[in-house]
Amino acid sequence: MHDLYSLLDKHILYPAYYWKAKDPKLKHLKMLEKRQFWSTNQLQSWQLERLQAMVTHAYQTVPFYRELYRAAGIKPEDIRSLDDINLLPCVRKKDIQEQGDAFLSSLYDKSTLVADASGGSTGMPTHFYKDKEQYQRRAADQVRHDRWSGWDLGDPYALIWGAQKDLKAISSLKQRIVTQYIHRVMPLDAFDLTPEKMSRFADVLEKEQPPMILGYANALLAFAQYLSDFRPHHTIRPKGIVSSAEALTDKNKAFIQDVFKTKVLNRYGSREVGLIASECQHQKGLHINADNVFVEIGRFGEQVDEQGQVSDPEQMGAIQSRIPRLCNTDESGELIVTDFWNYGMPFIRYRMGDEGHKLPGFCDCGRKLPLLGQVSGRVSDFIIAMNGTRIHGEYFTHIFYDLADVKQFQLVQEKVDQVDLKVVTNGERFAQEEFVIKEIKKVCGDEVNVNIVQVEHIPPTASGKYLFTISKVA
CATH class of the missing domain: 3.30.300.30 (ANL, C-terminal domain)
Structure with missing residues (x-):
């Protein structure tokens, strides 16, 4: 019966719901599934096209970028290759916190944009907006990457999450129906992990056996610790577990995998730009979501001149200090991300505040998406x-x-x-x-x-x- 309903949901209910909602999520997903296997040349040509379109749009319609690029002496036509992106000054969280509305495109009515906020890895709240199309495209991103866990459309999945903006949709009757019968989410509030609630949640998962569990890294650890301590003989056996929103240490990853007898796939993203990179079942690194975001690794205050000398940070001008020295493969630095789709409030060369490094080569899975190593993201205690x-x-x-x-x-x-x-x-x-x-x-x-x-x-x-x-x- 479970398999029959999954097929019914995947091929009839799920498509019908999004067709009625006039949401092109499944259309986007179809293209995403193709692009993940593109050659490097195809992918880079696509990235350059998207980058040029976004920079032109930002220069023409977004006050902050227009002033920033003019101060740097840069025009959109100067971006002729992907390497030219390093001509563009980077954007800091502080810029958005201080000049939020200056980041909005004049082509969009603010009331039509989706408001959101992020705490980031620093405890500094950042308020921002997304346009509707970006919101829909990034939802399709997640489905593509979720499928790498062994889950598929129509299957149920367990969610141990705490973002109230994400969970509150379950509060209305209509959304409870959609959540339960279309998206088939089994939620546990990561902000309220009592032993009683974890026990009831474990009962549900043992009965339903969802193919995927998705959650905060530390919340997954807490649930795994509860099972290890009080239900060591549990029978919860998902095909994969996806850890997101926080840094996942190798030690904690190994412990969760041992408790559930399955692989834990690390994921990195942010509320500002969405999903950035995810592991697949081969666990050779995190596949960068490179057809939707452009990821760079750089170091600030370490620019090298033509003689190979590192510049003195105190002698740098305001614009020069925003241009990083780009790191070599396997060299750690700060992640810098450009979102290809948020035209309502562009994020171009946005400094994430997290450290990471790129990996050489490609994964054995056959996808040609570049690989990201471990990211040192936000850290918080219970x-x-x-x-x-x-x-x-x-x-x-x-x-x-x-x-x-x-x-x-x-x-x-x-x-x-x-x-x-x-x-x-x-x-x-x-x-x-x-x-x-x-x-x-x-x-x-x-x-x-x-x-x-x-x-x-x-x-x-x-x-x-x-x-x-x-x-x-x-």
Whole structure:
């Protein structure tokens, strides 16, 4: 019966739903499936075409890019090859945080765009917009990469997630029906991982046996740890597990694979530009989503002149400091991403704030998409509530998504009943203390003492990472 319904959903219900919604997701998916096997020459020709189109559009219709490129002495016609992309100054999260509306294209009415926000790896909320077509295309991206796990359209899958913007769609009756019978999602809120809820979730997964489990890296680890401790003889056997949204260490990956007796596929992306790279079952590296984003690895403040000398960062001008030295294969640096599809609010040479490196060669799977090595993304601790519940660090990031005056935060749990919150604002006095304390106590417990301190700067750790949640009791 399960196989019969999967076939019915894949070939009739799923296509009918998207046809009625006038959403070209499946049309995009069909092209994506072809492009992943394109030759390198085909792929690079496609990338250059998309890059030239986006740069021309941004120069003509987006105030921020027009001013930036004029200051750099660059015009769209200067981009004649993919190598010419390094003529373009890079964009920082700070630019978007400070000049958000200047990134919007004049061809789009802001009210027609999809608003979103990201906490990033620094604890600094970034607010941005996506146009409808980009939103639909990136949904198709995920389906292509999800299929690499062994899952397919029509199959159910388990989701251990915490982004309320993603989960809230399940709240309405219509979306609950779509979620359950079309997309066939079995959700578990990563922000509320109580033993009781994990037990009920395990019961569902043992009964339904979804081919894929998708989730936050640390939430997957917490669920795997629960099964190892309390249900070591469980029979949950997905074809693949996809870990996303956080850095996945080799140690944790091996543990999750051992608990579920299946492969864990690492995935890297961001809310700003969507899916960037994913592993397939061969696990030879993360396939860059190269027909939809252009990924570079670079180092800033290390430009090399014609004599091969590294420039003094203090002597660089404002524009020159935005031009990185591009890294060689296997050399680690900061990821820089260009989204080919968000014409409503272009992201061109967007600095991700995460470190990674490209790998040589191609995967044994036959896809010609270039490979990315391990990415050191965001790091966050679970916070322990008064009742013992483990609260995913992402919960606290989402509190600040709609607080535009907050530039950065860091939450430190000194004791179970003591939380210290450091906040960096735009210069004004932090006026949302009551709201933030209420949201923290909602999950940690009314007895928790929340101490909020407004500071000018939050330094990184010795490793260079910004930890937006730290628990000294977890």
